[in-house]
Amino acid sequence: MIRAYAPIAIATAVLACVPALFAGSPSMMTVVTAGLVFAAYAIAFNLIFGSTGQLFLCTGALAGIGGFGSAILSDRLGVPMVLSIGIAGAAASVVGGALSWVAVSRSLGTIFTGIVTLTFSLAFQNFVLGRGDLTGGENGLRISAGSDGVLDHQVAPYYVFLALVAVYLVLFRRIQRSRMGWAFRALRDDEVAAKLAGVAVARYRIYAGAIGSAMLGVAGAVFAHHRSFIGTTTYGFANVDIRVLVMVAFGGIGSLLGPILGATAFTALDEVLVDYAQLREVLYGVVSVVLFLGFRRGAAPTIVDSWNRRSSRWSVAKRADSAPEADSR
Amino acid sequence: MPVLELTGVEKHFGGLPAVDGVDLRIEDEEIVALVGPNGAGKSTLLKAINGLQPPTRGSVRLAGVELVGLKTHVVRQRGVAMVLQHPQVFESMTVRENAIVGGLFGVGGERPSAATAAQRADDALTFTGLIDRAEVDVGALTLHEKRTVEFARALAGQPKLLLLDEVMAGLNDTELAASIEMIRAARNELGITIIWVEHVMNAVMSLAERVVVLHFGRTIADGVPADVMAEDDVIAAYLGTGGDR
Ligand SMILES: Nc1ncnc2c1ncn2[C@@H]1O[C@H](COP(=O)(O)OP(=O)(O)OP(=O)(O)O)[C@@H](O)[C@H]1O
Ligand SMILES: [Mg+2]
Numbered sequence: 001m002i003r004a005y006a007p008i009a010i011a012t013a014v015l016a017c018v019p020a021l022f023a024g025s026p027s028m029m030t031v032v033t034a035g036l037v038f039a040a041y042a043i044a045f046n047l048i049f050g051s052t053g054q055l056f057l058c059t060g061a062l063a064g065i066g067g068f069g070s071a072i073l074s075d076r077l078g079v080p081m082v083l084s085i086g087i088a089g090a091a092a093s094v095v096g097g098a099l100s101w102v103a104v105s106r107s108l109g110t111i112f113t114g115i116v117t118l119t120f121s122l123a124f125q126n127f128v129l130g131r132g133d134l135t136g137g138e139n140g141l142r143i144s145a146g147s148d149g150v151l152d153h154q155v156a157p158y159y160v161f162l163a164l165v166a167v168y169l170v171l172f173r174r175i176q177r178s179r180m181g182w183a184f185r186a187l188r189d190d191e192v193a194a195k196l197a198g199v200a201v202a203r204y205r206i207y208a209g210a211i212g213s214a215m216l217g218v219a220g221a222v223f224a225h226h227r228s229f230i231g232t233t234t235y236g237f238a239n240v241d242i243r244v245l246v247m248v249a250f251g252g253i254g255s256l257l258g259p260i261l262g263a264t265a266f267t268a269l270d271e272v273l274v275d276y277a278q279l280r281e282v283l284y285g286v287v288s289v290v291l292f293l294g295f296r297r298g299a300a301p302t303i304v305d306s307w308n309r310r311s312s313r314w315s316v317a318k319r320a321d322s323a324p325e326a327d328s329r
Numbered sequence: 330m331p332v333l334e335l336t337g338v339e340k341h342f343g344g345l346p347a348v349d350g351v352d353l354r355i356e357d358e359e360i361v362a363l364v365g366p367n368g369a370g371k372s373t374l375l376k377a378i379n380g381l382q383p384p385t386r387g388s389v390r391l392a393g394v395e396l397v398g399l400k401t402h403v404v405r406q407r408g409v410a411m412v413l414q415h416p417q418v419f420e421s422m423t424v425r426e427n428a429i430v431g432g433l434f435g436v437g438g439e440r441p442s443a444a445t446a447a448q449r450a451d452d453a454l455t456f457t458g459l460i461d462r463a464e465v466d467v468g469a470l471t472l473h474e475k476r477t478v479e480f481a482r483a484l485a486g487q488p489k490l491l492l493l494d495e496v497m498a499g500l501n502d503t504e505l506a507a508s509i510e511m512i513r514a515a516r517n518e519l520g521i522t523i524i525w526v527e528h529v530m531n532a533v534m535s536l537a538e539r540v541v542v543l544h545f546g547r548t549i550a551d552g553v554p555a556d557v558m559a560e561d562d563v564i565a566a567y568l569g570t571g572g573d574r
Binding site: 179182183185186189190192193194195196197198199200201202 | 379381400401402403405406410411413417418419420421422429430431433434435436437440479482483486
């Protein structure tokens with residue numbers, strides 16, 4: 001029990017120290033806060049893709065449903081901010097659950113699920129541009145709700161997002177350890193075997209889609225109120241999906257802390273390359289190809305594994321027979 | 330009432346019938362061997378029963394209740410378990426974890442606690458003799474052991490009917506004897522009805538109480554093993570298509 005949640009406590013404690021390093025610099029606080037938002041997106045994407053193999057290429061769009069939804073609800077309709085965030089999250093959940101339902105009821109594989117959700121991303125982008133009366137279109141949308149609370153300060157928002165990330169991690173862990181977590185593991189290992197064992201594979205995929213999408217919607221909504229301004233690129237494909245994909249692929253697909261590791265690494269990398277925006281985009285493209293070609297389970301776990309194997313070869317040579325197994329999968 | 334009743338079951342692949350109108354009644358606690366040359370439609374028939382490859386036409390009734398149209402996991406929860414010709418285990422899990430999945434999801438209309446599922450898993454592992462290897466990763470097991478894991482996973486879900494597809498292929502004599510004993514015990518001690526596809530003829534002769542012969546998707550013989558295997562058209566079916574065992 002304690003061992004299961006200790007990694008979350010440690011990661012949260014470490015991240016809680018970050019503002020101590022950058023508290024003097026508003027721009028750095030913006031960067032690290034955005035890093036946490038990406039960590040939240042990545043945890044949600046990891047729940048959908050890592051746990052159940054559904055390639056949702058609409059992370060940004062679902063977060064955008066949360067962001068634009070909550071902004072419109074609170075500013076136009078006067079819905080209290082907390083409630084509007086909840087409603088927008090629920091809306092994202094319904095949309096994500098529906099996408100998932102389409103994918104499972106048509107038995108789309110990973111690739112076709114990717115194509116369908118990518119198409120949805122493009123449709124969402126067109127909606128944002130086309131319905132400027134609601135979304136602000138190319139000019140973007142200014143949001144007043146939240147602009148006078150904790151979300152507007154320098155350091156406080158960081159902790160709001162850290163709390164969100166911690167909650168998401170706990171949720172992820174709880175799911176992993178529940179009946180649903182068993183179903184996820186089984187269907188990810190072998191779909192046919194899972195059905196034969198009595199697992200309602202389709203239903204559990206839809207659960208993952210709906211829960212992960214709710215997480216994306218809520219994170220996107222909180223981000224909108226924090227920034228007070230959202231535009232067409234805030235939730236754009238290049239800006240969100242590609243990055244989240246690379247972060248999760250780097251940190252370890254399906255693992256608890258992989259998204260945190262990935263978000264930290266690429267937030268740092270972004271900052272190093274801050275003056276080379278174009279180079280950065282190219283780099284992300286190349287890195288994602290390399291990650292998906294070379295490290296099916298994620299770069300960090302593979303590197304840790306091969307390191308362990310090397311060091312154990314030094315001490316005892318007898319693990320050698322079981323070692324190649326872990327590598328080939 | 331028979332435990333399982335098939336009427337006019339057909340399964341076509343692109344117009345070609347793999348199973349071509351099978352009628353079959355299986356009584357409670359029977360051990361039925363389903364034999365026939367390669368490509369006769371045996372695996373397809375089993376998969377038609379549990380919905381893995383739903384029949385094109387016909388009806389499959391379990392204790393009078395229609396199964397056609399139900400998803401595989403629902404059929405499983407109604408009490409029909411299957412062990413595939415090519416075992417499909419959860420490779421990232423240990424032996425025990427594989428069985429736990431069966432105990433957690435295999436029984437319909439309930440949400441067993443983790444403890445209950447673990448207990449079912451351990452009972453199944455004890456029954457199949459895998460309990461000493463419970464903590465081993467299944468990735469490290471032999472093909473035969475993986476089949477036994479699948480068998481244990483099936484038992485952990487407390488089935489009424491067990492469909493086994495060539496679980497004895499490639500076994501040595503000791504393993505074969507153990508496998509025969511395990512299946513017989515599943516019927517004798519757990520009251521499970523068995524339909525089992527097999528090419529290993531001495532296993533069929535020693536374990537089966539009834540043999541059904543399938544040829545080009547149809548049943549050409551049905552009866553007591555010694556009689557059935559002596560019938561002329563059964564022999565012809567085997568020789569004619571190069572049956573090797
Ligand atoms: N998914 C499929 N798509 C197309 N044809 C198939 C499919 N599965 C089986 N068949 C065909 O159906 C026929 C019956 O196959 P099946 O696997 O049921 O035979 P079998 O009796 O189990 O044979 P074996 O003893 O070799 O296992 C074969 O001609 C096979 O080629
Ligand atoms: Mg077969």
